[in-house]
Amino acid sequence: MLGVLILLLLLRVWAILASPLNLYADEAQYWRWAQELAWGYYSKPPMIAWVIHAATAVFGDSEAAVRITAPFLHTAAAGFLFLAGRIIFSAKTGAYAALLYALMPAVTLSSNVLSTDGVLMPFWCAALFLGWRLRGNGGLWTAAGLGAALGIGILAKYAMLYFLIGLALTCLLDAPMRRALISKGGALALAVMALIIAPHFAWNAANEFQTVGHTLDNANLGGQLFNPENAGTFFIDQMGVFGPVSFLGLLAGLAGWRTQPEGPGGAGRWLLCFVLPVLIFILGQAVLSRAHANWAATAYPGASLLVAAWFTGRKGVLWSSLGVNALIAAIFLVAAVLPPGMTRQMGIDNALKRTRGWDTAAQQLYAEADRLGASAVLVDEREVWHGLDYYGQDRDVPLISWRRNLRPKSFSERAALDSTNDSRILVASLHARLRPMLRDDFAAFEPAGQIRIELGARGNGCPITRVFQLYLASGYDPAERTADWTAAHKDREEFPEPPCPVTD
Incomplete structure (x- = not known):
């Protein structure tokens, strides 16, 4: 034994x-x-x-x-x-x-x-x-x-x-x-x-029972x-x-x-x-x-x-x-321990996609932030924030996670935008369905390109790609999160990825 x-x-x-x-x-x-x-x-x-x-x-x-x-x-x-x-x-x-x-x-x-x-x-x-x-x-x-x-x-x-x-x-x-x-x-x-x-x-007790509260939230009884x-x-x-x-x-x-x-x-x-x-x-x-x-x-x-x-x-x-x-x-x-080429042949790239590409994404995204003179980088998912945080340890700009609910729902959302860093924000959006909501929170929201990170391929040969739509935004003024606001954005998407294989 x-x-x-x-x-x-x-x-x-x-x-x-x-x-x-x-x-x-x-x-x-x-x-x-x-x-x-x-x-x-x-x-x-x-x-x-x-x-x-x-x-x-x-x-x-x-x-x-x-x-x-x-x-x-x-x-x-x-x-x-x-x-x-x-x-x-x-x-x-x-x-x-x-x-x-x-x-x-x-x-x-x-x-x-x-x-x-x-x-x-x-x-x-x-x-x-x-x-x-x-x-x-x-x-x-x-x-x-x-x-x-x-x-x-x-x-x-x-x-x-x-x-x-x-x-x-x-x-x-x-x-x-x-x-x-x-x-x-x-x-x-x-x-x-x-x-x-x-x-x-x-x-x-001194921190509003953060850990206990999150544990109860995980039960999802709402x-x-x-x-x-x-x-x-x-x-x-x-x-x-x-x-x-x-x-x-x-x-x-x-x-x-x-x-x-x-x-x-x-x-x-x-x-x-x-x-x-x-x-x-x-x-x-x-x-x-x-x-x-x-x-x-x-x-x-x-x-x-x-x-x-x-x-x-x-x-x-x-x-x-x-x-x-x-x-x-x-x-x-x-x-x-297999390199990406061999995992593709074995058909297991999809199982490993969450542990790939964050180093490349951080390198490319922060290079874009420097080129565009961004005052901050804003992302729309906690996993993205944590990946870009670890692999961008030497970054020169703040990394902020967008708050869909205005109050933080994850550790990544604790830092919020304020008047000191909302003048020229580079938004890196992963989710097409969230972009209309993101757009509503800013006075200006202009397309600034795209970053594509290849993560492998699915069993049917379709590529697995992490796609960041980039925008330059300013004038952060979040809308009140009412039921009407949520309903107004239901089923809206902006630049969704086409299916694979593409069909007519």
């Missing part, structure tokens, strides 16, 4: 160092946060920015430096999962669980980019290990370690709060855990956790509620997160088809407290509104332990799962 984890780590570090891919928008956003350490940021707790700050302080601001900690974090998570499996079941079960986790498609992807899930997982897996140790009469050091894992996990991502729900359920269903938590050890764990997270929530068709999509997505055989094995085990009992002392029931609430809650969220595939990721460390324990006596299931996931991992690894 240790040999495989080290091999995976070395391969993933090599892939990061060899990858030609740009940072994707969220990574660029986290890098920007990392330039100034704080106890919180616009949409996420602070841990990911702290990790990037530490890595880039040592290795510089390259893409590889931003991402380099990702495979180490997941390797640590797999190690803690092995320790948990060893004390709950057996060393063999722990080894299988660690490998099931390390080869999960979601972990493979998250080992090549730095995400909040990647930063969270070591602390979630450590909490599983320490939680069971505390249940088995672990001492105060174990309790303090559990509190630290919970607290740092919350600073990594609020999804760590699901672990607290799991602990509450174990108190209801498991007498040894109830005795362990209602004790000096439980009080110490709670105190350590509270001490660690207190500065972050104090920061939130739109059409109840979408039962999303349930099927959720289950398909989870096969992509955990792996198709692993997820089907989990469902089969939950249905009672398993080759081993639940384990000593109600271990299976204990682990289910950290698996089922996450899956049920995110499934409910998906049906109610929407849910991204990775939102249920915290269910799968515990699920890895369960699948490994349930099917230790039927190794065909385990080896099939590991084999399929290893094949997916190999494909991801190769795709991350």
Whole structure:
């Protein structure tokens, strides 16, 4: 197990160092946060920015430096999962669980980019290990370690709060855990956790609860509620997160088809407290509104332990799962390091387009800004802002993200146009449907050319192109965002891209 984890780590570090891919928008956003350490940021707790700050302080601001900690974090998570499996079941079960986790498609992807899930997982897996140790009469050091894992996990991502729900359920269903938590050890764990997270929530209180508010916005409960068709999509997505055989094995085990009992002392029931609430809650969220595939990721460390324990006596299931996931991992690894010409031949350019072309776009756009004597550059999408921000670190003009709603809806929109930089604005618009709204916000809005960034080709041969329509604008005077204003611009577009292939 240790040999495989080290091999995976070395391969993933090599892939990061060899990858030609740009940072994707969220990574660029986290890098920007990392330039100034704080106890919180616009949409996420602070841990990911702290990790990037530490890595880039040592290795510089390259893409590889931003991402380099990702495979180490997941390797640590797999190690803690092995320790948990060893004390709950057996060393063999722990080894299988660690490998099931390390080869999960979601972990493979998250080992090549730095995400909040990647930063969270070591602390979630450590909490599983320490939680069971505390249940088995672990001492105060174990309790303090559990509190630290919970607290740092919350600073990594609020999804760590699901672990607290799991602990509450174990108190209801498991007498040894109830005795362990209602004790000096439980009080110490709670105190350590509270001490660690207190500065972050104090920061939130001092900053209009930005992080908490954005997390609630992600639930998207203001739109059409109840979408039962999303349930099927959720289950398909989870096969992509955990792996198709692993997820089907989990469902089969939950249905009672398993080759081993639940384990000593109600271990299976204990682990289910950290698996089922996450899956049920995110499934409910998906049906109610929407849910991204990775939102249920915290269910799968515990699920890895369960699948490994349930099917230790039927190794065909385990080896099939590991084999399929290893094949997916190999494909991801190769795709991350291939040059654009080869990815085009493989037909995967469309999957990689969000991590291409930002360096070229920044170079060309800021050159145009210098040539035209622009006082600022304005863009109409957060991803564009973050790409141009990271790859235009030496720019001479401010970069501003247009506010469609007048109030900021993303970190990129925090800086607004004002009288000091609205005299000669270079507008780089990506979205044809937004341009009529953009035009309404300015007294003058004149075409200034176009920038086209080639990103590859689709499977049908159609080119994938990021097209910026350029305008010179001045006299920023935004219209009031009323319902009539929104209706007036519905279905209006300016210079939309023709379909491919072009039809008569």
